[in-house]
Amino acid sequence: KKLFVPRETAFAETRVAASPDTVKKLKALGFDVVIESGAGLASRIDDEAYRAAGAEIAGAEAAADADIVFKVRRPEEGEFSAYKSGAVVIAMMDPYGNEAALSAMAGRGVSAFAMELMPRITRAQSMDVLSSQANLAGYQAVIEAAAVFDRAMPMMMTAAGTVPAARVFVMGAGVAGLQAIATARRLGAVVSATDVRPAAKEQVASLGAKFIAVEDDEFKAAETAGGYAKEMSAEYQAKQAELVASHIAKQDIVITTALIPGRPAPRLVSRAMLSAMKLGSVAVDLAVERGGNIEGAEAGNVAEVEGVRVVGFANLPGRIAASASALYAKNLLTFFETLVDKEAGGVKINRDDELVAATLLTHEGAVVHPKFGGATA
Numbered sequence: 001k002k003l004f005v006p007r008e009t010a011f012a013e014t015r016v017a018a019s020p021d022t023v024k025k026l027k028a029l030g031f032d033v034v035i036e037s038g039a040g041l042a043s044r045i046d047d048e049a050y051r052a053a054g055a056e057i058a059g060a061e062a063a064a065d066a067d068i069v070f071k072v073r074r075p076e077e078g079e080f081s082a083y084k085s086g087a088v089v090i091a092m093m094d095p096y097g098n099e100a101a102l103s104a105m106a107g108r109g110v111s112a113f114a115m116e117l118m119p120r121i122t123r124a125q126s127m128d129v130l131s132s133q134a135n136l137a138g139y140q141a142v143i144e145a146a147a148v149f150d151r152a153m154p155m156m157m158t159a160a161g162t163v164p165a166a167r168v169f170v171m172g173a174g175v176a177g178l179q180a181i182a183t184a185r186r187l188g189a190v191v192s193a194t195d196v197r198p199a200a201k202e203q204v205a206s207l208g209a210k211f212i213a214v215e216d217d218e219f220k221a222a223e224t225a226g227g228y229a230k231e232m233s234a235e236y237q238a239k240q241a242e243l244v245a246s247h248i249a250k251q252d253i254v255i256t257t258a259l260i261p262g263r264p265a266p267r268l269v270s271r272a273m274l275s276a277m278k279l280g281s282v283a284v285d286l287a288v289e290r291g292g293n294i295e296g297a298e299a300g301n302v303a304e305v306e307g308v309r310v311v312g313f314a315n316l317p318g319r320i321a322a323s324a325s326a327l328y329a330k331n332l333l334t335f336f337e338t339l340v341d342k343e344a345g346g347v348k349i350n351r352d353d354e355l356v357a358a359t360l361l362t363h364e365g366a367v368v369h370p371k372f373g374g375a376t377a
């Protein structure tokens, strides 16, 4: 069976869905791996490295006879219209709000798996793209902030005087936020963080940061069974805004990472809060592609809002592409291994498997995922 890895076509998508390491393993599983020429270049992997791992290098037209396609982003109509009916496509499908695109893929007859819907259970930890990418995004957010900040992060006591440590406030202490805390701490900043999930409190403290939150009854019940945050009530948001407003005025750098699956990102930082910050303060909005946590943040830009530079780079994992691709490729491989039919060769889609049930969006001509209009299997 033929497995194809195209070059990503989305704007500024620098990642790639296979690495030389995963190509070797896919070959060992019995697949013919074809990589589109140049697919890995932005992640610093050249055609030669893939070839040495056993892949064949071809043009984009190789998609037409692929049985399986590995991608980073959901394929565009112009891409999947070239796929064979029955082809299996695994990618980050960004399914929420994109139901029309899912129907179109279903119409083409492809079986599409959304990696970001992988359940957060022990068995699937090594397949968890949200974690692997968010971890790097959290790290990169601090690096971007440090690059824009016109002061030093650590306290420096020198003969010419003392540079104070930067104060960094991380909002949303999930995977990205915790890595941002750890990275800012490593750079010597004084770090505080907030979240609406009580479980975050201990994690923040264990990284040596101060936890700041409105800890009322709603806070105590804010974590869903899946480990995600709920959308908070207007009352809670008002109390949170009051607390944040007084805290933020004393910060040099704010990094926001707050997300709610399938919903717009919660608005946590207003213009008024930004205007209370010191001149030269920096904010980084990791949620900018989901509507943004910070008022005035612009996707793809550094915006000057009330004297604060608000970094809104889209696709932060893509700004650390070599590492992001290595981890993403490994996540895909580990999931794919569960689909491989070792006796018959090729892929077997067992809809009773909880990983398949959670991630399979389209199959045999229909949208099958219950969250996106499909009936349960």
Ligand code: NAD
Pocket (backbone or CB within 6 Å): 120, 121, 122, 124, 125, 128, 130, 131, 134, 171, 172, 173, 174, 175, 176, 177, 194, 195, 196, 197, 199, 200, 226, 227, 228, 229, 230, 232, 257, 258, 259, 260, 261, 266, 268
């Ligand atoms: P996420 O990306 O969905 O959201 C980021 C953070 O923003 C979360 O911590 C969330 O609580 C927070 N948030 C949401 N609304 C907020 C608000 N109004 N104010 C402040 N913060 C707000 O989250 P994530 O990084 O994917 O992590 C979600 C959970 O999943 C965590 O508990 C994490 O530890 C857990 N997790 C489990 C596994 C596993 O078991 N395999 C793997 C990864 C993550």
